[in-house]
Amino acid sequence: MTFFAPFCVPFMVGAAVMLLALAAKYAWWFYGLPRADKLRFVRGLPTRRTLEAVGEVIGESLLHRRIFRVNPLLGYMHMSLAFGWFLLIVAGWVETAAYLGLRYVPLQGHVFFRYFSIGMEHKPVFDFIMDLLLLLVLSGVALAWGKRVWSRAMGMRRTTRHVMGDRIALSALWFIFPLRLAAESLTCALYGGGGFLTGTIGSLLAGHADVQVLRALFLPAWWGYSLALGIFFVALPFSRYMHIFTEIPLIFLRRYGIRSSEKEGAYDHFQIEACSRCGICIDPCQLQSELGIDDVQSVYFLRDRRHGMLRQAVANNCLMCGRCEQRCPVGIELNTLRLNSRDRMRNTPDERRFDYFRGLDRSSGTGRVGYFAGCMTLLTPRTLRAMERIFAAAGEQVWWADRDGGVCCGRPLKLSGETDSARKMADYNTALFRRHGITTLVTSCPICLKVFREEYRLEGIEVLHHSQYILRLLREGRLAVEGGGERYTYHDPCELGRGSGIYDEPRAVVAALGELLEPEQTREHALCCGSSVANTAISDAQQLELARSVTGCLEATGATAIVTACPLCKKALGRGASLPVADLSEVVAAHIRAGHTFSDNS
Numbered sequence: 001m002t003f004f005a006p007f008c009v010p011f012m013v014g015a016a017v018m019l020l021a022l023a024a025k026y027a028w029w030f031y032g033l034p035r036a037d038k039l040r041f042v043r044g045l046p047t048r049r050t051l052e053a054v055g056e057v058i059g060e061s062l063l064h065r066r067i068f069r070v071n072p073l074l075g076y077m078h079m080s081l082a083f084g085w086f087l088l089i090v091a092g093w094v095e096t097a098a099y100l101g102l103r104y105v106p107l108q109g110h111v112f113f114r115y116f117s118i119g120m121e122h123k124p125v126f127d128f129i130m131d132l133l134l135l136l137v138l139s140g141v142a143l144a145w146g147k148r149v150w151s152r153a154m155g156m157r158r159t160t161r162h163v164m165g166d167r168i169a170l171s172a173l174w175f176i177f178p179l180r181l182a183a184e185s186l187t188c189a190l191y192g193g194g195g196f197l198t199g200t201i202g203s204l205l206a207g208h209a210d211v212q213v214l215r216a217l218f219l220p221a222w223w224g225y226s227l228a229l230g231i232f233f234v235a236l237p238f239s240r241y242m243h244i245f246t247e248i249p250l251i252f253l254r255r256y257g258i259r260s261s262e263k264e265g266a267y268d269h270f271q272i273e274a275c276s277r278c279g280i281c282i283d284p285c286q287l288q289s290e291l292g293i294d295d296v297q298s299v300y301f302l303r304d305r306r307h308g309m310l311r312q313a314v315a316n317n318c319l320m321c322g323r324c325e326q327r328c329p330v331g332i333e334l335n336t337l338r339l340n341s342r343d344r345m346r347n348t349p350d351e352r353r354f355d356y357f358r359g360l361d362r363s364s365g366t367g368r369v370g371y372f373a374g375c376m377t378l379l380t381p382r383t384l385r386a387m388e389r390i391f392a393a394a395g396e397q398v399w400w401a402d403r404d405g406g407v408c409c410g411r412p413l414k415l416s417g418e419t420d421s422a423r424k425m426a427d428y429n430t431a432l433f434r435r436h437g438i439t440t441l442v443t444s445c446p447i448c449l450k451v452f453r454e455e456y457r458l459e460g461i462e463v464l465h466h467s468q469y470i471l472r473l474l475r476e477g478r479l480a481v482e483g484g485g486e487r488y489t490y491h492d493p494c495e496l497g498r499g500s501g502i503y504d505e506p507r508a509v510v511a512a513l514g515e516l517l518e519p520e521q522t523r524e525h526a527l528c529c530g531s532s533v534a535n536t537a538i539s540d541a542q543q544l545e546l547a548r549s550v551t552g553c554l555e556a557t558g559a560t561a562i563v564t565a566c567p568l569c570k571k572a573l574g575r576g577a578s579l580p581v582a583d584l585s586e587v588v589a590a591h592i593r594a595g596h597t598f599s600d601n602s
Contacts, residue, residue, distance in 0.1 A: 003109030003116055007223040012108055014230030021237035022245055025269075032266030037258045044256030053255040061247050062086055066329035070280055077147065078278070080140030082244070088133045095126040111229070114184045114198075115222055122193040131195030134184075137177050145174065160279040160299050162240070163307060169235035176228045183221035189214050240303075243276040247330055250274045260336045262419040264344055271332045275302045281324035281334070286528055290549050291542050293317065298324045298334045305341060315341045317537035320415065321528035322498035338534075342417030354421065357428045362404045363436060367397030370438035372429075372452075374445035375408050376567035382582075383444050383567050386589035387466060393592050394478045399436050401429075411451040415534040426456050433461060442469045444585060446496035446566045447533065453500065465496060467506040467565050467584055474512060480593040486514035488587070489559035491550070491573060492526035493566035506565045506584055513591050517557040527553060529564075531572035547576030555579055563587055 033041070044050065059065045062083040068075030092110050099113075099120060109116055114130075162170065181198065188194030188202025189209070205214060236242060250270045260268050277299050287293040296317040304310040318338055325334040371391070377383050384403065391398045410425035433441060441458070443449050444466045452463045464472075473479035488510050496502050503523050510516045521527050530546025538546075551573055554562050562577055564570050565584045574581040 003106050005112070005115065005222075007219060007226045008108040008112060009226070010223075010230030011111060011226040011233075012230075014233030015107060018233040018236050025237065025273075026249060029266045029269045032269075033258070034265070037253075037267065040256045040258055041253065044252075049255040050252070053252040056251045056255070057248050060251070060329070061244075064329065066331075067278065067280065070327060070329065073143070074147075074278070074280070077140050077143040078276075080136050081144070084133055084137035084140060088130070088137065091126070091129050091133060095123075095130065098123060098126065112222065112226070114187055118187065118191050124195070127193060127195035127199065129195075131197035131199070134177065134181060135197055138181065141174060141177055160277045160282070162277070163303065165235055165239040166241075166277070169232055169239035169241050172228050172232035172235065173241070176225065176232060179221065179225040179228050183218075183225045186214055186218050186221050190218060240275070240277040242273045243330070246270060246274040247276075250330070254331070260333050260340065262336070262340055262343060262414070264340045268337060268340065271337060272302050272306045274330050275299065275306075275332060276330065277303065278329065280327050280329060284323040284327050284525075286321070286323070286530070286546055286549070287317070287319065287538070290546055291538065293538075298328070298332075301334075301338065301341075302332070305337070310341060310345075312345055313537070315345060316535070318535060319494075319528045319530070319532040320534035321494040321532060323494075323525070323528065326498050326524050339414065339417070339419070342415075343419045344417075346417035354424050357407065357424070360407065360428075361432065361435075362406050363399060363401050363432065364403060365398050365400045366436075367399045368438055369396055369440045369442060370399045370401055370433060370436065371403075372401040372409070372441060372443045372445075372448055373403060374443055374448040374567070375412070376447070376571070377444045378402070378405070380567040380570055380583065383570070383585050386583065386585035387442075387444060389589045389592065390470060390473070390479065390585060393480075394473045396478075399438055401432065407432075409445075409448040409451050410455070411447050412533040414451070414455075416536065422451075422455075426451070430456050430458065433458065440464060440469075442466055444565075444567060444583070446493045446500060446502075447568070450495045450499050465500070465502055465505070465565065467496075467502065467509055470585065470588055471505045471509050474509065479588075481512060481588060481591040482593050483513050484591065486561060487517055487559045488514050488561055488563045489517045489519055489554045489557040490522075491519075491529070491554055491562060491564040491569060492523060493564060493569045494526070494528050494532070496565055497526055498524055506563075509584060509588060510563055513587055517559045519553045519557050521553060529566075529569040529572035531568055533568065543572065544575055547572045549576075551577035551579070551581075561587075 030038075062079070064075050064078040064082065067078050089110075092113060096105050096110050096113055099117060181201070184194065184198040185201035185205060188198050189205035190211070192202075193199065194202050232241070236244070253267065253270060258267055260271060279299060281298040282288055282294075285297045288297060296314045301310070301314055301318070304314055315338060320335050320338060322335060325332070328334060371387060373384055407425050407428050409429065410422035413425065414422035438461060440462045441452060442464050443452065446465060449463065449465045452458060470479065474481065490507060490510055492498075492503065496506075507516055519526075527550045528546070529550055530543045551562065554573070555578065560579065562573060562579050562581045563584055564573060564581065567583065570581055570583050
C-alpha cells in the first residue's frame with residue numbers, strides 16, 4: 001500500500017507550507033528573546049511548571065474552560081472544534097495502527113485512511129468512534145456558521161471583522177469537515193462500511209442515487225476535502241488561526257515567568273498571534289457599548305499591530321480599564337501591549353523639561369508613614385483634608401510627600417507612551433522616599449498605587465492604598481467610627497480593583513459605616529468611570545456620557561450615596577450623578593467618633 005493518490009497533493013503541500021512557516025516564525029521569535037528570558041525558559045523546563053503548562057494547554061487550548069465560564073455555548077463551539085479535531089487525529093492514528101500494526105504510515109495515510117482502507121475488513125468500533133467525533137466537530141462548525149449569521153443567539157452583541165487572510169482561512173475551515181463527511185459517506189455508499197453517520201448517509205445515497213453518479217462524485221469529494229485542508233493550512237500562519245498553535249508555546253513561556261514589558265519585544269509576537277479574535281473582548285468595552293466606537297477594541301488593536309497597520313487612532317483610543325483583559329480567554333497582556341505600542345509611536349519632547357527635578361523637595365513633616373497624594377488627589381482637596389483628619393485621629397506622625405506640590409508618580413505619562421520620561425519621575429520619587437526614611441507609603445490614588453507597586457523599586461517600603469490603611473487602623477483600634485443608617489453603593493476603580501486586586505478592604509470600611517449595596521456590575525466586572533487618563537481620544541462630552549451610564553447603574557441600587565476610592569473616579573462620577581459622590585476617606589472622616597484621638601497612652 002503506497003498511501004498516495006493525486007488528490008493528496010493539496011493537503012501535502014499545505015501541511016508542508018504550514019509547518020515550515022510555523023518553524024520559521026517560532027525560531028525567529030525565540031531567537032529575539034532577551035538572554036534573561038531564554039534562561040527562564042531553560043531553567044523552567046525541568047520544573048513542575050512544565051507539567052502545569054501541559055495541564056493548562058489541555059484545559060484552555062483544547063477544552064477552552066475560560067470561554068466556557070464566560071459563555072457556555074461559545075465555549076462548546078470552540079471546544080468541539082479544537083478538542084474534537086484533536087481527538088479525530090488521535091483516534092485516526094489509533095485506527096491506522098489497529099488495521100496495519102505499528103508500521104510507518106505517512107501523514108496523508110492517516111488523514112485519508114477511509115479512502116486507503118477500501119477493501120479492508122471494517123472494524124465497527126472505529127467506524128462508530130470516528131463518526132461520533134466527526135459529528136462533534138460538525139456541531140461546532142454549525143455553531144460557527146450560526147455565530148456569523150446571528151451572534152446574539154450565541155450571547156454576543158457583536159462579532160469580529162476579518163482581514164482577507166482570515167476570510168480565506170475561515171471559509172476553508174467551514175468546508176473541511178462537511179467535505180470530509182461527503183467524501184466518507186460516498187465511500188460508504190460505494191464500498192460499504194461506515195458508522196451511524198457516514199454509514200447511514202452512505203446507505204441512503206446507495207438506495208436513492210445512481211451508482212454512476214456516485215462514482216462521478218467520489219473523487220471530486222476527496223479532492224474537495226484535500227483542497228480545503230491545503231488552503232486552510234497555507235492560510236493558517238498568516239491568519240487568526242495561527243492562534244491554534246501559538247497559544248501552546250505562549251502558555252509554556254508564561255508559566256516560566258516571561259512577560260511583555262514597556263518596550264516592544266519578541267515575546268509580544270507570541271501574545272499577539274495567540275489571539276483567536278473570538279470577539280469576547282468586544283462586548284465588555286464601554287467605548288463600543290455606550291459610545292458606538294467599534295473599531296478600536298483589543299481584537300482590532302492586536303489584528304492591526306500584527307499586520308503592521310496600527311494607527312495612533314486605534315492605539316490611543318482605549319480606556320485601558322482592564323475589562324477586556326479580565327475577560328480574555330487566552331490571558332493576553334492587552335494593556336501592556338497597548339503601552340509598548342504607544343511607546344514606539346510616541347512623539348518624544350525635549351527631555352530637558354525635567355531639569356527642575358534637581359534639588360526639588362516640597363515635602364513636609366516627619367514620620368515613618370509617608371503619604372503621597374498624587375496629582376488627582378491634589379485636585380480633589382476634600383480627600384486630602386479627610387486624610388489629614390484620619391491621620392490626626394489615629395495619632396499618626398506623617399511625612400507628606402506632596403501636600404504642597406511635587407512630582408507626579410509618572411503613570412499618566414507612561415500611559416501616553418512616554419515610558420522613558422515616566423522612569424525619570426519614578427527615579428526622582430524613589431530617591432525622595434528613601435531620603436526621608438519612610439517604611440510605609442500610603443496613597444489615595446489607585447493610579448499611583450499601581451505604579452508604586454509595579455514600576456518603582458521600593459523594597460523595604462510597604463505600599464498601601466488608603467482603603468487598606470484605614471481598615472488597618474479600624475482593626476487595630478486606632479480609629480473609632482460611628483455607623484449610621486446610610487445606604488451606600490461602592491464603585492470599584494479600575495486600577496484599584498482589576499489593576500491591583502483590592503476589592504474587599506474598601507467594602508469592609510464601608511460596611512463599618514452603613515449598609516453596602518452592590519451594583520449589578522461590580523468587582524472584576526465593574527464599569528470604568530469614563531475619565532481614564534489612558535484615553536486622550538474621546539471628548540469631554542463622551543466622558544460625561546460614560547459617567548452617566550455608570551452612575552445610572554450605581555443609583556439603581558437604591559443607595560443614598562455613591563462611594564469610590566479614587567480621586568479621578570470621584571470627579572468623573574460626580575459630573576454624572578444625581579446622588580452625592582464621595583471618596584471613601586471623606587465618608588470615614590465624617591463618621592469619626594466625636595472626641596476620638598488615638599495615642600499610645602490611651
